[in-house]
Amino acid sequence: FYENSTSRAIVMKQLCVLGSLHLDVIVNADNLPKIDETVVGSTVNYAFGGKGGNQALAAEGHGANVYLIGRIGNDAFGEILLSTLNNSSIDISKLKREAGASGMSVAIINRQGDYGAVIVSESNLRIETSDVEIKKNTGILLLQNEIPEEINLWATNKAIEEGSQVWLNAAPARKISKELLHNLDVVIMNRPEAYYYGDLFVSAESDHILKIFTLGSEGVEVHFPNNEREYHPAYSINLQ
8 A cells, every 4th residue: 555755654453344335237338328329238137336335345355454434214125235235245334224215336348348438426426524533543534526625525534533544446537626635645536537537636736646547448557646657458358
């Protein structure tokens, strides 16, 4: 893990993931549809998802001690999400279940592995500041843009008080306040998101931030605060 020069140093104890949880409806097709176009798909799968949920499971799978703060609905999608979390070692004591719909998404994947997706965040948008409790042994707070920005900002202030770093997966793309930008140590974004943010992450206001640009099949590019850059190629996986 990265430690920046302004130094809120990481002691790797626990990883806190704040939101988001979606049940993903994943459709495979030869091509992504264009505007007004209907394409024929080949398969459909229902998968545990949400940027927060996916990162929590990935981190747990690599040995991290993860706890999750979030909300799910009292519906069938919520049952599936809860079942997956119960079968993991992720601490979900801060996960709330409420009346209403859980978050969900619809993703379409083409033969090359590229995709497009639509999310409906539902219960994720109803997370409140009272839901957020950052433990004293938290090394990283990991955020996404699938929950309200005011909750993210509240959580970053609490995390910094506990000496934790703050990482943001800046997706889906939306305006980021100066207050939240100031609190970030690491930002992760893909090419469309980087295009949306324009000069924001090359400005003096973001000089303290490590930026990770995901480039799909082309790999990952990392920009360090000292202006050094690293490139890491992607590896292939079998989608069948």
